Amino acid sequence: MAKQARAVATRQQIITGAARMFEQSGFEGASLGDIVDGAGTTKGALYFHFRSKDELAKVVIDEQHQTSISTVHEIAKTGAGALRQLVMLCHEMGRQIVHDPVVRAGLRLTLEFSGTVGPDQPYLDWIDSCRKLVDTGVEHGEISASVDSDTLARYIVGAFTGVQLVSQVLARREDLEQRIDEMWTYLLPSIATTRDAAELADIRASRWTPPESSTPTAESGS
Known part of the structure; x- marks a missing residue:
C-alpha cells in the first residue's frame, strides 16, 4: 500500500510539474527535461507513468x-x-x-x-x-x-x-x-x-x- 501511495504521489507530482512548465512555456516550449526538473523527479519515473509529452499534455x-x-x-x-x-x-x-x-x-x-x-x-x-x-x-x-x-x-x-x-x-x-x-x-x-x-x-x-x-x-x- 505504501508503494502504491508513493506511485500515486509521484504521478501527481509529475502532472503538477508538467502543468507549471506548460503554463510558462506552452506545449512546444516545455521540454521533457524541463518537466523533469520542474517536477523534481527523474526521466525514469516520468516514463514509468507517461509514454510521451503528448500524453502528459492530454492528462x-x-x-x-x-x-x-x-x-x-x-x-x-x-x-x-x-x-x-x-x-x-x-x-x-x-x-x-x-x-x-x-x-x-x-x-x-x-x-x-x-x-x-x-x-x-x-x-x-x-x-x-x-x-x-x-x-x-x-x-x-x-x-x-x-x-x-x-x-x-x-x-x-x-x-x-x-x-x-x-x-x-x-x-x-x-x-x-x-x-x-x-x-x-x-x-x-x-x-x-x-x-x-x-x-x-x-x-x-x-x-x-x-x-x-x-x-x-x-x-x-x-
Missing part, C-alpha cells in the same frame, strides 16, 4: 476538465437559483485559474491545440452546463423567456474566456475577480427578469466556497 487537460465538471456538480448541490449558480461558476473558475497551476495549464493547452485539432470537449461541456442552467432559469422565471439558451450559454463561456485572457495580459490576473464582476454587472440586467437593483447586486455577489480539503494551495498566478 493535464483532462484533469483541468474534470475539475471544471466537478465544480459544476458541487455548485448545483447548493440549491441556489440558476443565475446565482452561473455567477458562482464563473467566479470559482476564476479563482481556480489564479490558484491552480493544472487549471491554468489545461486552459492554455486547450487554446493552443484549438488552432489545429485541439480538444473541444471541455468547451462543449462547459457550454452545455451553462445551457442547462439557463433553461432552468427560464423555467423558474429568473431568466427572460425571450433568451435563447444556446446563444446565451456560448456567450457566457466566450465572455469569460475573453475576460480572463485580457486580465492575464494586462494585470497578470490580479484583477480577475473584479473583471468577472464587471462582466456580470452588464450581463445580468439584460437577461434577468427582476429589475430590482438591490436584488441584481445580491445575485452578482454570489460566491461558492469549496470545501477546505479540495481547495488548491494558493500560489502566484504569474
Whole structure:
C-alpha cells in the first residue's frame, strides 16, 4: 500500500510539474527535461507513468476538465437559483485559474491545440452546463423567456474566456475577480427578469466556497 501511495504521489507530482512548465512555456516550449526538473523527479519515473509529452499534455487537460465538471456538480448541490449558480461558476473558475497551476495549464493547452485539432470537449461541456442552467432559469422565471439558451450559454463561456485572457495580459490576473464582476454587472440586467437593483447586486455577489480539503494551495498566478 505504501508503494502504491508513493506511485500515486509521484504521478501527481509529475502532472503538477508538467502543468507549471506548460503554463510558462506552452506545449512546444516545455521540454521533457524541463518537466523533469520542474517536477523534481527523474526521466525514469516520468516514463514509468507517461509514454510521451503528448500524453502528459492530454492528462493535464483532462484533469483541468474534470475539475471544471466537478465544480459544476458541487455548485448545483447548493440549491441556489440558476443565475446565482452561473455567477458562482464563473467566479470559482476564476479563482481556480489564479490558484491552480493544472487549471491554468489545461486552459492554455486547450487554446493552443484549438488552432489545429485541439480538444473541444471541455468547451462543449462547459457550454452545455451553462445551457442547462439557463433553461432552468427560464423555467423558474429568473431568466427572460425571450433568451435563447444556446446563444446565451456560448456567450457566457466566450465572455469569460475573453475576460480572463485580457486580465492575464494586462494585470497578470490580479484583477480577475473584479473583471468577472464587471462582466456580470452588464450581463445580468439584460437577461434577468427582476429589475430590482438591490436584488441584481445580491445575485452578482454570489460566491461558492469549496470545501477546505479540495481547495488548491494558493500560489502566484504569474
